[in-house]
Structures are given as structure tokens and as C-alpha cells.
Amino acid sequence: AQTVTQSQPEMSVQEAETVTLSCTYDTSESDYYLFWYKQPPSRQMILVIRQEAYKQQNATENRFSVNFQKAAKSFSLKISDSQLGDAAMYFCAYRSDNQGGSEKLVFGKGTKLTVNP
Amino acid sequence: NAGVMQNPRHLVRRRGQEARLRCSPMKGHSHVYWYRQLPEEGLKFMVYLQKENIIDESGMPKERFSAEFPKEGPSILRIQQVVRGDSAAYFCASSPAGWHTEAFFGQGTRLTVV
Numbered sequence: 001a002q003t004v005t006q007s008q009p010e011m012s013v014q015e016a017e018t019v020t021l022s023c024t025y026d027t028s029e030s031d032y033y034l035f036w037y038k039q040p041p042s043r044q045m046i047l048v049i050r051q052e053a054y055k056q057q058n059a060t061e062n063r064f065s066v067n068f069q070k071a072a073k074s075f076s077l078k079i080s081d082s083q084l085g086d087a088a089m090y091f092c093a094y095r096s097d098n099q100g101g102s103e104k105l106v107f108g109k110g111t112k113l114t115v116n117p
Numbered sequence: 118n119a120g121v122m123q124n125p126r127h128l129v130r131r132r133g134q135e136a137r138l139r140c141s142p143m144k145g146h147s148h149v150y151w152y153r154q155l156p157e158e159g160l161k162f163m164v165y166l167q168k169e170n171i172i173d174e175s176g177m178p179k180e181r182f183s184a185e186f187p188k189e190g191p192s193i194l195r196i197q198q199v200v201r202g203d204s205a206a207y208f209c210a211s212s213p214a215g216w217h218t219e220a221f222f223g224q225g226t227r228l229t230v231v
Contacts (some may be wrong), residue, residue: 022167039221045160053146056222071207088217091159104150104173105220 002027002094006108013082020067021111022075023092031097032070034075035105039089048090049074053097061087079113087115119143121211121223129229136196136203140224142211149192150220151184154206167214199230214225 003026013019025034036048051059051068058066063080079086092108122141130136142149147168151158165173166186176186181199186192196203205229210220 006159037202043225043227045175045208045210045225047219047221055229071223093159103148103220104162104165104176105152107152109157109159 002029002096002106004034004092004094004106004108006092007092008111009109010112012114012116013079015082015084017082018078019082019113021079021090021113023075023077023108025073025092025094025106027073027094027096028055029096030059033095033097034066034101035093035095036066036075037066037091037093037107038075038086039091039110040063040087049077066072073105082115084115084117087113107109121146121209121221123169123207123209123223123226125226127226127227127229129231131231132198132200133198136199136228136230138194138207138209138228140192140194140209140211140223142192142209145213146211146221147214148212148220149186150210150212151192151194152208152210154225162210163194168199182222196228197226199229201227204228204230 005024032053034051035086038046049061058072059086089110091110093105125214142174150162154160162176181197183195206225209223210222212220
């Protein structure tokens with residue numbers, strides 16, 4: 001079974017600075033997707049960024065980028081120019097790309113990010 | 118296009134009562150997923166349904182929990198004889214048919230068992 005580990009329960013960053021959130025995962029599959037979700041106090045799960053495992057190029061979305069190391073099974077999220085609105089819980093998630101299998105997401109336990117003004 | 122709608126947002130039940138959580142997927146979406154989030158935890162998969170079919174219920178507790186997604190109407194997650202340990206946030210996500218598609222989450226239902 002796949003597992004996702006986020007080793008940092010809490011992180012903090014100064015406004016306008018850069019922060020990196022760590023995520024490692026365990027799988028025997030070669031094809032899969034990785035995601036970062038943001039959960040603000042409203043509880044809404046918001047997709048931040050996704051990465052297809054077959055793509056070598058790291059995904060980027062504006063101030064958010066990932067460092068995907070497939071061999072090391074590592075998928076970290078970098079937030080540049082941090083803003084107060086970035087404060088939230090961040091969850092790393094895995095989904096198999098095995099057609100015919102379940103499309104379920106496997107989540108890590110989350111990292112609580114605080115942004116200091 | 119309205120997002121995934123879950124109701125109620127908050128639900129309080131006494132031990133032994135039944136809880137019914139509703140999820141209306143986004144328009145055009147035929148796949149529904151239910152997840153449970155315990156305090157200080159990530160989301161845990163419960164069940165994956167398509168219209169009138171349960172595709173994967175590997176995350177559902179064996180007893181008291183059931184889910185359906187009828188041809189018409191919302192998906193329902195039903196918890197019978199609730200206990201304190203059922204207190205959690207329950208999230209629904211939906212996606213359109215087909216692979217390589219994105220799932221969109223609702224805002225969740227927070228169930229409190231007193």
C-alpha cells in the first residue's frame with residue numbers, strides 16, 4: 001500500500017520569504033500523480049499543484065513550485081514570496097495512475113504553515 | 118458552475134443516533150469520493166462511487182457506515198448508531214468520468230457526536 005509522509009508538523013516563514021515543505025512517499029508503482037493541497041481555516045481543500053510522475057520537469061504554478069525526485073520518492077513544495085494568505089495546512093497526496101484501479105487519494109498528515117508579518 | 122455542495126456544514130448527533138451527510142457533485146460529474154478527516158490528521162479515503170455503483174469501499178468501516186450515489190439526487194454517507202469516535206470532518210470530492218481528471222472537494226461536514 002502507498003504511504004505519504006510529511007515530517008514537518010509545523011513550519012513558519014516571514015512574509016515575502018521562501019519556505020519549503022517536505023513530503024516523501026512510498027510506492028512500488030511507476031505511474032502515479034502527486035499533489036499538494038491547501039486547507040485554510042475554512043476547511044476547503046484547494047488544489048495547489050500537481051505533478052505527473054512520468055514528467056521529469058518540475059511543476060510550477062505562479063509562486064508555487066515543486067522539487068520532484070522520483071528515485072528518492074521525494075516531492076517538496078516551495079512557496080516563494082510568501083503572503084499572509086498562504087497560511088494554512090498543506091497536505092501532500094498521492095494517486096495511482098493504474099487504470100482500472102481506485103482513483104483514491106492517499107494523504108500525508110499535513111504541515112501547518114504560519115506566515116509572520 | 119457551482120462547486121461540490123455538502124450539507125449540512127455542521128451536524129450534531131447524540132450517541133446512538135443516525136447521521137446522514139449529503140454531497141451534490143459538480144454538474145456533469147459522475148464520480149464521487151468520500152474522505153474522513155480526524156482532528157490533527159490528513160484525509161483518509163472511505164469510498165468511491167459512480168452513479169448507482171460502489172467502485173471501491175476499502176476505506177469504509179465494516180459496520181454502521183454505508184454510502185450510495187443514486188441515479189438521481191445527491192450522494193449520501195450514512196452512519197448508524199454514531200459513537201464519539203465518529204466525530205470528524207467528512208469531505209466529498211467529485212470528478213467527471215474518465216481518467217486523468219481532477220477531483221474537486223466540497224467544504225466538508227463537521228460531525229460532532231455528543
